[in-house]
Amino acid sequence: MRPNYARARQQKRAHYDDATVRDILSGGLVGHVGFIAEGRPMVIPMAYALVDDTLYLHGASKTRLALLDATPLCLTVTHLTGIVAARSAFHHSVNYRSVVVHGLARRVEGEEFDMALNAITEHLLPGRISEVRPMSEQERKATGVVALDIEYASAKVRTGPPVDDDSDLTLGLWAGVIPVTTALGTGVQDAHTPAGVPAPPSVGEARRKFSGA
Amino acid sequence: MRPNYARARQQKRAHYDDATVRDILSGGLVGHVGFIAEGRPMVIPMAYALVDDTLYLHGASKTRLALLDATPLCLTVTHLTGIVAARSAFHHSVNYRSVVVHGLARRVEGEEFDMALNAITEHLLPGRISEVRPMSEQERKATGVVALDIEYASAKVRTGPPVDDDSDLTLGLWAGVIPVTTALGTGVQDAHTPAGVPAPPSVGEARRKFSGA
Numbered sequence: 001m002r003p004n005y006a007r008a009r010q011q012k013r014a015h016y017d018d019a020t021v022r023d024i025l026s027g028g029l030v031g032h033v034g035f036i037a038e039g040r041p042m043v044i045p046m047a048y049a050l051v052d053d054t055l056y057l058h059g060a061s062k063t064r065l066a067l068l069d070a071t072p073l074c075l076t077v078t079h080l081t082g083i084v085a086a087r088s089a090f091h092h093s094v095n096y097r098s099v100v101v102h103g104l105a106r107r108v109e110g111e112e113f114d115m116a117l118n119a120i121t122e123h124l125l126p127g128r129i130s131e132v133r134p135m136s137e138q139e140r141k142a143t144g145v146v147a148l149d150i151e152y153a154s155a156k157v158r159t160g161p162p163v164d165d166d167s168d169l170t171l172g173l174w175a176g177v178i179p180v181t182t183a184l185g186t187g188v189q190d191a192h193t194p195a196g197v198p199a200p201p202s203v204g205e206a207r208r209k210f211s212g213a
Numbered sequence: 214m215r216p217n218y219a220r221a222r223q224q225k226r227a228h229y230d231d232a233t234v235r236d237i238l239s240g241g242l243v244g245h246v247g248f249i250a251e252g253r254p255m256v257i258p259m260a261y262a263l264v265d266d267t268l269y270l271h272g273a274s275k276t277r278l279a280l281l282d283a284t285p286l287c288l289t290v291t292h293l294t295g296i297v298a299a300r301s302a303f304h305h306s307v308n309y310r311s312v313v314v315h316g317l318a319r320r321v322e323g324e325e326f327d328m329a330l331n332a333i334t335e336h337l338l339p340g341r342i343s344e345v346r347p348m349s350e351q352e353r354k355a356t357g358v359v360a361l362d363i364e365y366a367s368a369k370v371r372t373g374p375p376v377d378d379d380s381d382l383t384l385g386l387w388a389g390v391i392p393v394t395t396a397l398g399t400g401v402q403d404a405h406t407p408a409g410v411p412a413p414p415s416v417g418e419a420r421r422k423f424s425g426a
Contacts, residue, residue: 041247
């Protein structure tokens with residue numbers, strides 16, 4: 001994230017344990033996927049799902065990303081949790097939890113294809129697949145799924161108040177943290193939902209899962 | 214973002230007008246910066262600022278990003294505003310506003326350096342620079358600033374309810390949007406803030422600026 005001014009501090013923020021990585025990936029709404037296109041870096045926001053040690057992405061079967069195979073991908077998921085206001089501009093920062101994942105793209109077919117598509121939908125709306133009309137063959141053909149088998153993942157976490165220079169602590173200034181929260185609201189039904197049909201369980205599950213994410 | 218299943222729809226979501234691009238960049242808390250490192254795409258979350266047609270990023274002067282010069286960068290800013298639950302998995306989507314910016318990295322020195330650093334702090338906390346201790350020469354030396362002069366920027370926006378197949382509209386199912394909101398809470402002062410010192414104006418400005426972002 002921001003400063004990384006001091007390498008020592010940067011290293012203090014790095015967490016490589018599997019549980020931290022999985023927790024951050026599981027709680028992310030969208031990821032930012034990086035790939036190289038015509039020699040340039042490209043970053044696009046995408047829905048995703050984590051299954052064991054593989055991340056899944058999808059898109060129209062003809063899109064650039066869906067056609068990638070055996071090329072390097074990066075997926076980054078960030079939860080911003082606060083703005084850190086210090087007594088000097090230098091020590092301003094943000095509180096966050098993030099994961100950066102690297103691996104090669106792999107095109108997905110067969111049984112893994114259906115499993116992955118379901119997982120992507122259920123990442124955002126747990127249980128949704130059993131609530132909706134099944135996928136058609138035409139829809140399958142129109143969709144591409146790419147796997148990112150995780151080769152390397154690193155998490156970084158910053159929490160807590162600003163870390164000011166000792167000599168700044170007596171300046172009499174206000175310093176602290178402005179919390180940043182992300183919340184899911186009440187589901188708003190569309191015009192074609194019959195009167196009296198309540199929001200399904202998946203909506204409540206999503207609100208519980210991502211509250212405070 | 215997610216589906217892009219239909220190219221027609223994908224194009225409908227693309228907005229290239231300058232005002233939309235600036236609005237999305239101005240209202241973003243952090244961006245995701247993509248660059249190529251050792252032949253691989255790398256995506257990291259970063260604070261940033263937009264000044265005229267240039268985006269500024271900063272880091273420790275020895276970090277990989279701060280040392281980039283004349284190499285291609287991508288910065289993507291995403292505001293997620295809803296989860297779109299349709300009657301088929303295929304038509305699930307998310308509501309969002311995003312901008313993808315491309316340009317070359319340029320190392321920043323001199324007057325532009327100070328201006329850019331101030332702009333990055335003030336992007337998150339408008340007016341904060343006048344509230345804090347001025348930057349020291351040692352801090353300047355420890356900091357690197359990179360400019361991304363915008364060559365190409367494109368915005369995408371999806372709003373509104375799901376777009377289901379006509380034949381699915383009579384299934385009797387619930388479909389709609391679960392709103393996603395990001396909010397800044399009340400500033401929490403640290404242990405070194407004297408009793409009775411109120412949160413400064415920059416905190417209120419930030420809360421106004423990013424509410425609902």
